[in-house]
Amino acid sequence: MSKQKIIVVGAVAGGATSASQIRRLDPDSDITVYEKDRYMSFVNCGLPYYLGNVVESREQLLPMTPEKFKQKKNITVKLQHEVVSVNTKSQTIEIKDHTTGKLVKDNYDILVLSPGARARHLDFDVPHLFTLRNMEDTDAIEDYITTNQVKNVLLIGAGYVSLELLENMYERGLSPTLIHRSEAINKLMDQDMNAVILSELDKRNIPYRLNEEVVSINDHTVTFKSGAVEDYDMIIAGVGVLPNSEFIQSSGIEIDDKGYVPVNNRFQTNIPNVYAVGDIATNHYRHVDLPAHVPLAWGAHRGASIIAEQIAGNKDVVFQGFVGASIVKFFDYTLASSGVSLKDLEQFDYDMVEVKNGTHAGYYPNNTSVHLRAYYDKTSRRLLRAAAVGITGVDKRIDVLSMAMMHRATIDDLTAFEVAYAPPYSHPKDLINMLGYKARQ
Amino acid sequence: MSKQKIIVVGAVAGGATSASQIRRLDPDSDITVYEKDRYMSFVNCGLPYYLGNVVESREQLLPMTPEKFKQKKNITVKLQHEVVSVNTKSQTIEIKDHTTGKLVKDNYDILVLSPGARARHLDFDVPHLFTLRNMEDTDAIEDYITTNQVKNVLLIGAGYVSLELLENMYERGLSPTLIHRSEAINKLMDQDMNAVILSELDKRNIPYRLNEEVVSINDHTVTFKSGAVEDYDMIIAGVGVLPNSEFIQSSGIEIDDKGYVPVNNRFQTNIPNVYAVGDIATNHYRHVDLPAHVPLAWGAHRGASIIAEQIAGNKDVVFQGFVGASIVKFFDYTLASSGVSLKDLEQFDYDMVEVKNGTHAGYYPNNTSVHLRAYYDKTSRRLLRAAAVGITGVDKRIDVLSMAMMHRATIDDLTAFEVAYAPPYSHPKDLINMLGYKARQ
Numbered sequence: 101m102s103k104q105k106i107i108v109v110g111a112v113a114g115g116a117t118s119a120s121q122i123r124r125l126d127p128d129s130d131i132t133v134y135e136k137d138r139y140m141s142f143v144n145c146g147l148p149y150y151l152g153n154v155v156e157s158r159e160q161l162l163p164m165t166p167e168k169f170k171q172k173k174n175i176t177v178k179l180q181h182e183v184v185s186v187n188t189k190s191q192t193i194e195i196k197d198h199t200t201g202k203l204v205k206d207n208y209d210i211l212v213l214s215p216g217a218r219a220r221h222l223d224f225d226v227p228h229l230f231t232l233r234n235m236e237d238t239d240a241i242e243d244y245i246t247t248n249q250v251k252n253v254l255l256i257g258a259g260y261v262s263l264e265l266l267e268n269m270y271e272r273g274l275s276p277t278l279i280h281r282s283e284a285i286n287k288l289m290d291q292d293m294n295a296v297i298l299s300e301l302d303k304r305n306i307p308y309r310l311n312e313e314v315v316s317i318n319d320h321t322v323t324f325k326s327g328a329v330e331d332y333d334m335i336i337a338g339v340g341v342l343p344n345s346e347f348i349q350s351s352g353i354e355i356d357d358k359g360y361v362p363v364n365n366r367f368q369t370n371i372p373n374v375y376a377v378g379d380i381a382t383n384h385y386r387h388v389d390l391p392a393h394v395p396l397a398w399g400a401h402r403g404a405s406i407i408a409e410q411i412a413g414n415k416d417v418v419f420q421g422f423v424g425a426s427i428v429k430f431f432d433y434t435l436a437s438s439g440v441s442l443k444d445l446e447q448f449d450y451d452m453v454e455v456k457n458g459t460h461a462g463y464y465p466n467n468t469s470v471h472l473r474a475y476y477d478k479t480s481r482r483l484l485r486a487a488a489v490g491i492t493g494v495d496k497r498i499d500v501l502s503m504a505m506m507h508r509a510t511i512d513d514l515t516a517f518e519v520a521y522a523p524p525y526s527h528p529k530d531l532i533n534m535l536g537y538k539a540r541q
Numbered sequence: 542m543s544k545q546k547i548i549v550v551g552a553v554a555g556g557a558t559s560a561s562q563i564r565r566l567d568p569d570s571d572i573t574v575y576e577k578d579r580y581m582s583f584v585n586c587g588l589p590y591y592l593g594n595v596v597e598s599r600e601q602l603l604p605m606t607p608e609k610f611k612q613k614k615n616i617t618v619k620l621q622h623e624v625v626s627v628n629t630k631s632q633t634i635e636i637k638d639h640t641t642g643k644l645v646k647d648n649y650d651i652l653v654l655s656p657g658a659r660a661r662h663l664d665f666d667v668p669h670l671f672t673l674r675n676m677e678d679t680d681a682i683e684d685y686i687t688t689n690q691v692k693n694v695l696l697i698g699a700g701y702v703s704l705e706l707l708e709n710m711y712e713r714g715l716s717p718t719l720i721h722r723s724e725a726i727n728k729l730m731d732q733d734m735n736a737v738i739l740s741e742l743d744k745r746n747i748p749y750r751l752n753e754e755v756v757s758i759n760d761h762t763v764t765f766k767s768g769a770v771e772d773y774d775m776i777i778a779g780v781g782v783l784p785n786s787e788f789i790q791s792s793g794i795e796i797d798d799k800g801y802v803p804v805n806n807r808f809q810t811n812i813p814n815v816y817a818v819g820d821i822a823t824n825h826y827r828h829v830d831l832p833a834h835v836p837l838a839w840g841a842h843r844g845a846s847i848i849a850e851q852i853a854g855n856k857d858v859v860f861q862g863f864v865g866a867s868i869v870k871f872f873d874y875t876l877a878s879s880g881v882s883l884k885d886l887e888q889f890d891y892d893m894v895e896v897k898n899g900t901h902a903g904y905y906p907n908n909t910s911v912h913l914r915a916y917y918d919k920t921s922r923r924l925l926r927a928a929a930v931g932i933t934g935v936d937k938r939i940d941v942l943s944m945a946m947m948h949r950a951t952i953d954d955l956t957a958f959e960v961a962y963a964p965p966y967s968h969p970k971d972l973i974n975m976l977g978y979k980a981r982q
Contacts (some may be wrong), residue, residue: 143902143904145902145962145963146902146904146905146962146964149904149905149964154905154906155904155905156904160903160904161904183705192892195875239678264963266593276838329689378886386957386959397962397969398959398960398962398969399959399971400969401969401970402956402957402959402974403958403977404963419957421958422959423959425959425960425961425962426961426963427961427962427963427966428963429963429965429966432964434959434965438555438959438961461584461586461587463584463590463591463596463597463601463602464587464590464595464596465595470674495937495961495967496936496937496940496941498961499937499940499941499960499961499967500937500940500943500944500957501947502958502961503941503944503948503958504943504948505958506948506954506958507944507950508948509947509948510819513947514845515846516827516843516860516861516947517943517944517947518827518839518840518863518864518865518866518879518943518947519839519841519940519943520866520867520868520877520879520936520939520940520943521586521837521865521866522586522701522705522868522869522870523586523590523871525868525875525936526936527939528554528586528838528839528841528842529839529842533843537846
């Protein structure tokens with residue numbers, strides 16, 4: 101292979117892993133990673149747990165530095181370097197160096213886009229309003245809490261990160277309040293199954309209000325749509341994300357109407373030598389013929405690996421698509437799902453079966469109930485989606501059902517799932533088997 | 542369907558479930574179950590845990606009685622009725638009624654054999670030597686322990702039931718000692734992974750000796766092959782089982798050289814109106830083309846369901862074979878495997894990959910290490926077997942890999958397993974993904 105010049109935009113999960121995987125297969129290519137923020141490879145999913153003092157040290161969130169990356173992998177990472185435009189004809193990019201304010205240029209043979217998404221911001225200008233998306237946000241929140249002896253925290257939005265953050269704020273000893281603008285909290289999950297989220301809040305006397313919004317913030321006093329007026333030491337908004345794709349808007353790289361970048365099963369954009377991975381990329385489902393946007397960590401790592409294989413010439417290593425697995429811990433409970441989103445489900449003529457049963461043999465102690473369901477196409481009987489909620493045994497069932505969906509299993513196939521059974525683990529007929537038996541015609 | 546006369550031999554997992562499932566699909570047939578022992582439908586897998594006082598009451602082991610079965614399902618169960626011969630020409634059976642000692646006859650249209658296996662007995666005639674296989678054994682052991690203030694218990698054999706029993710004897714406050722005639726303990730598992738069994742024993746100062754056998758028992762004094770002479774209050778032998786197939790030896794029903802009954806994918810024996818299920822039956826693997834004998838609870842329940850569908854005329858509901866999943870808890874550890882047995886593995890030209898990693902993100906607390914491995918065929922790259930040992934997360938990985946093997950997945954397919962990831966549950970690259978990545982060529 102001739103020595104190629106590869107540029108990667110973004111040095112978090114998708115970008116840093118792409119660079120690293122490309123180097124693994126090709127010791128010679130020239131790899132440069134541009135990252136607009138101050139840190140590379142921070143552990144996104146650990147940020148709420150760091151703020152809850154569950155993660156012991158800040159260093160654990162930052163396993164990699166540009167210096168180490170250079171030394172170990174001969175990859176150049178330039179932090180605070182924001183790629184501001186791409187010219188796919190000349191194969192050049194413009195970069196704003198935020199340390200100097202200057203524009204610089206670079207050129208590529210292959211471009212890998214992993215710029216991610218950024219937090220949406222609410223339109224209030226107060227110093228105690230934060231979002232949680234990156235390491236800078238995390239440091240700012242931590243600093244504000246300790247410097248200002250924060251006690252009451254308003255959390256706006258009830259997506260999975262906000263829920264993790266709420267739990268961590270509470271466990272840290274702060275008093276969180278949650279509001280959400282609709283009743284549709286934790287949108288990745290079936291809404292009725294989200295009832296445990298509210299009961300977990302009730303159990304701990306944590307205030308929450310649905311169909312609630314902030315109207316105005318005057319110093320620490322917040323006025324709500326409901327008419328409530330309350331004081332908060334701190335406000336953290338988790339009200340969605342926006343794709344960082346403005347810099348490619350006139351590049352000829354296709355962007356969809358939401359600002360995300362469609363890729364094929366090689367993670368190529370419409371421009372063959374431009375790949376996209378991570379939150380910015382939209383792909384397709386594996387088990388059904390629909391586009392899928394699954395902006396989670398697994399996909400970033402998987403995409404990085406496939407891009408590296410493609411660049412190395414292993415053209416047959418392609419992505420077979422997402423099943424869309426996700427999971428969140430909320431206090432004592434685990435909520436997980438896999439398969440098409442609830443919105444995509446509406447494109448099918450489907451049936452649903454569900455079972456509530458102990459996670460293991462009834463006579464064995466420490467049993468807890470799992471509520472497990474599966475949706476399947478009425479005609480093909482193929483599994484479309486599964487969801488589960490409970491205290492233990494939830495991750496196992498959803499992971500097994502993800503593997504089933506990967507193989508386009510039908511609901512009937514679930515009767516034949518051979519569970520590893522002993523009393524502490526399952527039943528001779530597992531809940532997964534029961535789903536199949538319940539769907540018998 | 543005309544009213545059929547169905548006879549089931551054996552009223553434990555395979556037999557009672559078969560009867561119950563047959564009734565579910567056919568309200569009219571005449572169903573009689575003959576059981577040689579005193580109890581029906583006892584919960585086999587719970588027996589060690591009952592003896593450890595983990596299962597709270599004896600009633601929990603006996604969820605069903607002939608009276609309830611008759612009332613709820615209109616199925617006749619005759620306990621202490623041992624079927625002693627079968628005539629497949631005349632479709633008649635002879636039954637010994639152990640309550641009267643008399644021989645009686647019955648006839649069938651369809652016969653379902655679920656006589657199970659019995660414990661092998663050691664050739665020593667002392668009143669404190671027991672086996673653990675059924676409810677009578679359990680009662681006898683419990684009675685002996687309480688009546689004789691048992692303290693020291695010798696356990697002979699280190700199969701999974703003996704290991705469960707040892708743990709329960711210890712947790713109950715007794716002092717168990719384990720011996721095994723070879724070094725091959727817990728044969729369902731990879732031997733090197735069984736090292737945790739020995740370390741768990743060492744941790745608790747529980748004595749054990751491998752390559753050890755009992756030579757003689759003189760009252761409570763036991764003389765061993767090693768020369769050791771020790772006193773034990775009680776001895777429980779778990780030294781294998783023997784199929785209860787003597788009663789069909791001259792029936793024309795095929796029996797293999799070990800005494801088990803081969804069945805096809807409808808659980809039919811060579812005689813089309815005679816089915817066999819449970820420990821007595823040998824079947825085939827699902828993911829490879831080899832016979833499989835998997836005498837565990839899941840197969841008994843699955844077989845029962847398929848037999849009922851077959852009898853009801855649903856000929857297309859067939860068994861696709863075993864993957865051979867098994868699991869055992871031993872103190873803090875879980876040991877599990879799936880796929881072909883270690884012996885059957887030798888029929889393949891295989892490679893093995895393995896990974897040792899925390900069950901979830903390293904920065905999240907309460908992490909424990911899982912040792913996971915997979916064997917695959919060098920040519921087809923199809924998964925043959927998987928095994929795992931660890932404190933948590935073992936059942937999940939093996940269940941996912943069972944689902945993969947059900948679909949004849951290759952080792953390479955594991956890279957595409959979309960794990961449900963959040964820090965408390967897994968990694969963005971799960972251990973299962975790592976197996977696939979490690980096998981890259």
